[in-house]
Amino acid sequence: MSNYLKTIGIEVHVELKTNTKIFSNSTNGYGKSANSLTNLVDLGYPGTLPTLNKEVVNLAIKACKVLNCNIRREMYFDRKNYFYPDNPKNYQITQFRTPIGYDGYVEIEVDGKTKKIEIEEMHIEEDTCKSTHRKNVTLLDFNRAGVPLIEIVTKPCIETPEEAKLYIEKLRSLLLYADISDCKMEEGSMRCDANISVRKHKEDPFGTKVEIKNIGSINNVKLSLEKESLRQIELLDAGKTFKEQTRRFDNKTNDTVLMRVKETGNDYRYFPEPDIPKLVLTEEQIEKVINTIPLLPDERVKLYKEKNISDVNIKKLIQNKPLSDYLNTLLDSNIDFTVASNLLLGDISKYLNENEKNIYDTTLTKERFIDLVNKISDKTLTNKNVKDILDKLMEEETSIDEILKKSGIQNIKDKSLIEEIVEKIIDANPESVEDYINGHDRALKYLMGQIMKETKGTVNPQLASQTLQKSLEKRKILN
Amino acid sequence: MTNYLNLPVKEINELLKKKEIKVIDLINESFEKIEKNKDLNCFITLNKEEAIKTAEELDKKEVDSLLFGMPIIIKDNINTKNLRTTAASKMLENFIPIEDADVIKKIKDKNMIIIGKANMDEFAMGSSNQTSYFGPVKNPWNKTLVPGGSSGGCASSISSRIAPFALGSDTGGSIRQPASFCGIVGLKPTYGRVSRNGLIAFASSLDQIGPMTKNVYENALLLNEIVGPSNMDLTSIEREKEDFTRLIGEDIKGMKIAIPKFYMNENIDKEIREKLESVINILKENGCTIDYVDIAYIEQCVLLYQIIAMGEASSNLARFDGIRYGYSYENPKDFDDLYLKTRKIGFGSEVKRRIMIGSYLLSGDNANIYYNKALKIRNAVRNNFLKVFQDYDLIIGPTTTTKAYPLGKDLDDAVKSFLDDILTIPVNMAGLPGMSLPIGFGRCHLPIGMQIIAAPFNEAQIYKLGSFIEKTLNLDLEPKEGDKDE
Known part of the structure; x- marks a missing residue:
């Protein structure tokens, strides 16, 4: 197998730890009974309008700061239009043109060296509802609809699956530490998609890009990228080509599985969200929020x-x-x-x-x-x-x-008291003293045992041992 | 049948206070008139039982305001709790809102009584009330003519004196144009003046709810009660509370008024221009300065409107998919089938036409070529209007290019129907307040309206001038039996 260079870019969605949803006042919670945390706004009822949760903006500011992103001072929200049952309005409110954060980085340690993983942009958006497909029916749980998300997109600057794993680990600890998200991949509060392509030489154009969707754990980030790069390299070495596509990682086979081949670029008909006015951040607000970062x-x-x-x-x-x-x-x-x-x-x-x-x-x-x-x-x-x-x-x-x-633990530390006890034990055990002077070390252990017995373990053993040894040595010299 | 509802609201209020009549008498009169005018097809849903119950409760209470116990008609795209709200579409034929719109909460707080939900163009898309799933509304001045749209049911029923008050919505002229065709007063407030929470969205950046009444003073009374910011609508704007009737009756001497040259061009019905000329003469005689001005891009507004309104509509109406509420195609093969069939059957042809054009306008590079460019030009239009308001108190012109036209005419000409709105659309584009009020009659005794436009949040100035013109002209604006047949 020839050597190939890997190019990896990662998109991470993180659910923010807010009390309420991003555009409505329903509770933002996990693990509650289906559709118990929803209201008319979340369900996209006719006549409802989004409001903007300030907590979300503040957490996004925090995230910008810990990911070393520039923070945009004036921004808009946009509508991403597509039909899918998990998308109650059939458009998602996101930040397409004016992401709140841009040009950031995260530092990781690779083989003892520090590497900067560059962050292209970070934006705020709403989560979709959770759909579960069962045979002929699809069940929809809107508790997740409208949960605030930030999406963090790296530049294609990650070179190995190991780096990808280290990046996710670092990202997770930063977001966790700044109290932005609980980052539980198993509960979906942190979700990871990775893009990978391979090429032979640095001078070559990028290879065909494959996206791996919804990777469920940090270890699988590495594993899936390793497997996928291998798959691509084997194909290329065999002289085959493949199309740009989306795959998912299968836990059972430990390999990636084709979901769909990308035909043409998706047309999301983005346009500025008219229901939310321009969002302006003041220096004062930004500073105040940043000061709360632990x-x-x-x-x-x-x-x-x-x-x-x-x-x-x-x-x-x-x-x-x-x-x-x-x-x-x-x-x-x-x-x-x-x-x-x-x-x-x-x-x-x-x-x-x-x-x-x-x-x-x-x-x-x-x-x-x-x-x-x-x-x-x-x-x-x-x-x-x-x-x-x-x-x-x-x-x-x-x-x-x-x-x-x-508890009866008195831990006798009084030197004179300890000396008194030590003397008492020495006097009561002349044979052991004799043994010690003759160089039998186990006599020391025996005498210590007697001291502990005498004091019912309440004497400080180190002090007692020191005192005992001192006293015995004195006798050795005197002898 | 009684005719209390033909009286000015102030007089009805006096009768209520003196206990000469009861609220229930007004409600009964409303429903008798609805029955008598059934052929106008003004209503989609009546609220008779509830209205009578409320009236009986109110009759035990003190009359505490001018609006107490007043019947009101609500356009059927404004959510009313437990009262069917269809937006005149098959899609929402059986939709019963769980919550009241913000404006409905406000009028209920004032003890106004909703008598019914008014017919309209489907999802407010149309200018002649002919796109309604529930059939067209007719013009009370001549039942073979359209009442205008999209708030046609509101305009026709106010004109018929079924109730003194109605709430309509205006995206490109949907309050003012039918007000003009039916000889009533209709105001589109400044964008952001009234909460849109609970208004079924057509074009979010243009939609605004506004009052429709038989005269100017009563229009201001209703506006007083529906304005104010809402924490459920981020585009609603906080303003100091004001009484919109406060300038009514003041001398108009010294007012500076501008007329955009475009508003008097020769495509506009000659009779309408002549009527406006006579109003201009009255204003001049009473000490107003009148100048003709140019407002750049104003003639482009219909194009901007088509791009912005249809783009937004295509997205706003995406939520009607048969999954959570509304019409749902039974036994679809899969999701795509559910979407396709639900929307194919649930929407009427004009709505589908606009969704398709809007989707196209936002597709791929088109969003940049059309939508984003339109937003820029729209900003320029607004600034050009604001420049005029640095020198003038108000802008006036006709409301429409024609008088009411026959039902069925131009139904298939999608472009023609937008041309009806060339004089009203610029006001929405610039987010300004604008009002139509009757200034006379043309051939066949058909009402003619004029438009008064003010700087943002200057509705009180509009009412000042409007009430002066109304008082001076002193028109008889009740359609008589004889008027109704040509």
């Missing part, structure tokens, strides 16, 4: 590095936005962030997963968390202690000291 992944990585959090933990934190958000509220406090991140990603994360809770639904306030981290850092608490009292830390309002007292 810290993005790259910015977080930088901050975490400054706090000496390990790369492994940073990666885990970025993947867990709620915990990352929680940690960000503590960035000003003077605590050991290695301990803090280990705690969050370890025991706390495990607790939250097992109990299906959000960290903000627990009693672990910022103040208690700081207290906890400090107690671990200064060895007041052992990891085992933390595991033992975790439920209480997350579910009870009382202070950590109180919890420790109640």
Whole structure:
């Protein structure tokens, strides 16, 4: 098989996280019973008119910002006319001539190098209704009709299926972090179409373009592009040609399947939407919206590095936005962030997963968390202690000291007290001391066991061990 | 039969207040007159039961405004809750709206009573009310003639004094032209003055709901109640509340009035021009300045209208597909079959003609060649009008090029029917307010109308001049039995 260059462009539709739909006041929700979230506007009843949800415009401004797009200050909506049962007015309101965002980019890491994936444009539009085909009938659920979407279109600048996957991953984390969409591909709140063509040399014109529609998961983005490029290359190598076409990815066969061959360019009879006046964005509005964008992944990585959090933990934190958000509220406090991140990603994360809770639904306030981290850092608490009292830390309002007292965990740290106990144990076990002096290390373990037994585990083991060793060494010298 | 409804609204209101008559008497009179004028075919659906019920309820209440208990006729492209709204199309033959249009909520709040839904051209597409699925409306001045359109049912029934008030809609002259043919007063307000929410769209950027009445004052009264922005219509515009009757009766001395030369060209019926000349003389005698002006592109407006209105219509009417409401072809083979048959059978030929032309005009490069260019020229037309209003208070001219013509004439000449509207369309193109009022009669005692056009939101000026002319001419505008047969 010869070497071919791949050219990939990606279009992503993202449902925006608004309370209501884009052009009506019905609720924007997923998973509700069919046609329960609709009104006359969504159904395209005669006499109804679109209104414009300001929340949608604000989220689109945010998206422009995080995707480094220029933001248009004056724009129109357009009608895209086509007949299909999922399209209640038989036209879709979109932004054809004046997309809100243009000339943006997203940075991805490919083999340790940063690559810019250029974004051609980003526009606002309405979603269609959901149609389900069953034998001879088609069922229509208009809950999705009028859900706000942004469509993000890259330039044909993606060169490998892996890059495509990395782009989608990055896009997803940006939109998720900026609270623009919940980006659930399995629920359809993020949908991906990819265009791919292959050619032999950079100087050659682009090959015949094939569009793969509705790719259902991030992994399938890569897989479908790999399969499709292979298919094209095999055809070309066999001296065959093919027509511009639309295919879909089949989960069962793990390959692309022909949907339709493109005959002529679609004629959508676009024209300016007369029911929505020109939309004008003020600098003030744009600034206000941009100021509400939370810290993005790259910015977080930088901050975490400054706090000496390990790369492994940073990666885990970025993947867990709620915990990352929680940690960000503590960035000003003077605590050991290695301990803090280990705690969050370890025991706390495990607790939250097992109990299906959000960290903000627990009693672990910022103040208690700081207290906890400090107690671990200064060895007041052992990891085992933390595991033992975790439920209480997350579910009870009382202070950590109180919890420790109640649990009988006293973690003796008082040096003189520890010394006293150590002396007592040494005095009571002269043979073991003898063994130690004679170089039998296991005597140390035995003596530690006796200390723990004596204190019922309430002594700080590290401190006790240190004190014990010191005391024994003293005797060794004296001997 | 009583004839209270022939009286000025103020006098009817006095009688109501003095309890000399009841609201139910007015409603009964309306329905008796509807019955008597059945052959005019003014109505598609009557609201008799509900109207009587409402009247009886109102008769227990205090008369609190001039419009209290007044019968009103609604053009059948304005949604009325629980009352069939067909847009005169088979497509919506059985369509019963779930919600009232914004204007309907407003008139119901004023305790006006809807007596019925008026016949019209199908989806408001036509100028002679002959495209209605429910048959043509006839002109009360001569039943062999058209009443004009598309608000023909409203115009014919107001002329017949079936009710004092009607709400029509005007996209290219659909209020003013039938008002002129039937000898009544009809105003198309400034675009954005009245909410379009609940008006079945024909051409969104041109459509506007407006009042149709027997005289100028009552027209202003109804406009007072229907204006105002709506949060359901982004093209509706917020303005300070005003009383549109406030300038009525004021001296017109010193008013500066312009007449576009195009409005007096020789294609316009000589009798109509002569009548307008006599009005011009009256205005001059009463201290108005009158100048003839040129307004560039005004003669192109019919072409612009065809492109813009049909383009928008082709898209607005796409929603009628037999899936969610309205006529639906039974047992189609597939989706395409459902679309094709539903729309083939559900729409009349004029509607289909306009959808096809509109679709063509927006196809491929045509959108750029035609539609977008038309929008540009339209902007220029608006600016040219606004320039005139820097120097003049009002623009006047005839409303129509001819008087009412025989039913059946020019039915198959699609272009001719647009030429009826060459004098009304420029007003829609520029988004201006315009009113037609009767200024006399021509041969065979057929009404002739004139048009008064103002700068955006200057409806009060139109009423000022209109009421002066009305008062000065003092015409008898009730069609008599004798008038009705040639």
